[in-house]
Amino acid sequence: MNSIEHYRLGMTRAIFLQGRNPHAYIPALSISLFLSANEADVKQAVLAGYPAGQVLESQHVELAGEEELRVAFDFDGVIADDEAETVFHATNDLYEFHKHESDRAFVPHNPGLLKELLEKLSAIQKKEQIKAERDPKYSPRLRISIVTARNAPSHQRVINTMRSWDINVNEAFFLGGIEKKAILDVLKPHIFFDDQKTHLLPASGSLPSVHIPFGVRNRTVSDPST
Numbered sequence: 163m164n165s166i167e168h169y170r171l172g173m174t175r176a177i178f179l180q181g182r183n184p185h186a187y188i189p190a191l192s193i194s195l196f197l198s199a200n201e202a203d204v205k206q207a208v209l210a211g212y213p214a215g216q217v218l219e220s221q222h223v224e225l226a227g228e229e230e231l232r233v234a235f236d237f238d239g240v241i242a243d244d245e246a247e248t249v250f251h252a253t254n255d256l257y258e259f260h261k262h263e264s265d266r267a268f269v270p271h272n273p274g275l276l277k278e279l280l281e282k283l284s285a286i287q288k289k290e291q292i293k294a295e296r297d298p299k300y301s302p303r304l305r306i307s308i309v310t311a312r313n314a315p316s317h318q319r320v321i322n323t324m325r326s327w328d329i330n331v332n333e334a335f336f337l338g339g340i341e342k343k344a345i346l347d348v349l350k351p352h353i354f355f356d357d358q359k360t361h362l363l364p365a366s367g368s369l370p371s372v373h374i375p376f377g378v379r380n381r382t383v384s385d386p387s388t
Contacts, residue, residue, distance in 0.1 A: 188212045194279040197372065208376050213275040215355060215372035218362055230303050232351040233283060236374075237310040237320055239357030241280055242271035244377025246316070247357075251378045263316035270326040271319065275376050276355060277327070280306070284329045305332045309345055309354070311361075313338025 166173045177187065185207035188196055196214040198204050207214035238247045250259040283306055290302035308331050312320060317336045324331065335345050343364040346354060353370045356362050358379050362371040 183207075185210055185212055185214065188214075194282055195276065201375075204373075205375050208275065208374070211275075213279060215276075215374045218359075218366040218371045218373060220366045220370050221368060228352075229301070230305055232305045232307065232349065234307040234309050234346065234349060234351035234354040235276065235280065236354075236356040236358075236361070237308055237312065238274075239377040239379060240274050240276050240355050240374050241308070242274045242277070242320075242323060244274075244357075244379070245271060246319075248378045260316050263312075263319045267315075267318040268322055269319070270323040275374060280329060281327070287330070307331060307333040307335065307349060307351065309335045309342055309349070309356075310337065311339070311342070312336050 163176055166176075177184065177191075183203055183206055185196060185203065187193075188207065189212070194213055196204070196207050196212060197217050198214070199217050199219075201216050204214045204216040235241050238244060246259065246263055249262045250256070253259070283304065287302065287304055287306065290300075290304060294300045294302055308320070310320065313336045317334075320334070320336075333349070335349075337345065341364065342356070342361045346365045346369060351369060353372060354362070354365060355372045355374055357374045357376055359373055362373055365371050
C-alpha cells in the first residue's frame with residue numbers, strides 16, 4: 163500500500179492473505195489477469211482455469227515520456243487454446259499442422275486464458291477510435307500486437323478467429339521460424355505474453371515478459387493428461 167501511494171497509482175483495493183494462494187479469489191474479483199512472480203501460484207491458477215501468468219525476471223524498463231502503451235501476445239496457448247499446438251506436438255510435422263489449420267481456416271479457435279483480457283483491451287481501443295474521430299488532435303495510446311511463430315497458410319485461421327470475436331489488433335507478425343526477440347526488440351512492447359519460455363527468455367532481458375503455463379507445451383511427463 164505504501165508503494166501504491168509512493169507511485170501515486172489509482173488503486174484503492176487490497177487483499178492480504180498471509181502467504182496463502184490467492185487464485186481462489188480471481189472470479190470473486192472479476193480478475194482478467196493474475197500476475198505473479200511465484201511460479202507455483204500461477205500454475206495452480208492456470209490448472210483451475212484462471213487467466214494467470216508468471217512474470218519473468220527482466221531489466222527495469224523506463225516508461226517516462228511514453229505516450230503509448232504497447233501490449234504483445236502470442237496466439238496459440240495464450241489468446242486461443244492449444245488445439246493447434248497439440249496437433250503439431252503429436253505429429254512433429256509442419257505439413258500436417260498447416261493442413262489441419264487450412265482445413266479449419268473458417269472454424270474459429272476456442273478461447274485461451276487471455277482472450278477475455280484481449281477483449282477488454284479491444285473495447286478500450288474502440289473507445290479511443292471514437293474519441294479520435296471526434297477529436298482530430300487525439301492520438302490513440304493503446305496498441306495491441308500478435309507475435310506468433312505461425313506463417314502462411316496457417317495465418318488465415320488466426321485472422322478469421324479474430325474477426326469472429328470482433329477484435330482488431332494494430333500489428334500481426336507471422337514469423338515462421340524467425341526468432342521473436344528480433345521483432346520484439348523493434349516493437350518494444352511494454353509487456354509480452356507467451357506460453358513458451360524458449361521465446362520469452364531471450365526477450366526478458368530487455369522487456370517485461372510473462373509466461374502463460376498453459377497447454378501441451380507446459381505439461382510434464384508425470385501429467386496424466388499428457
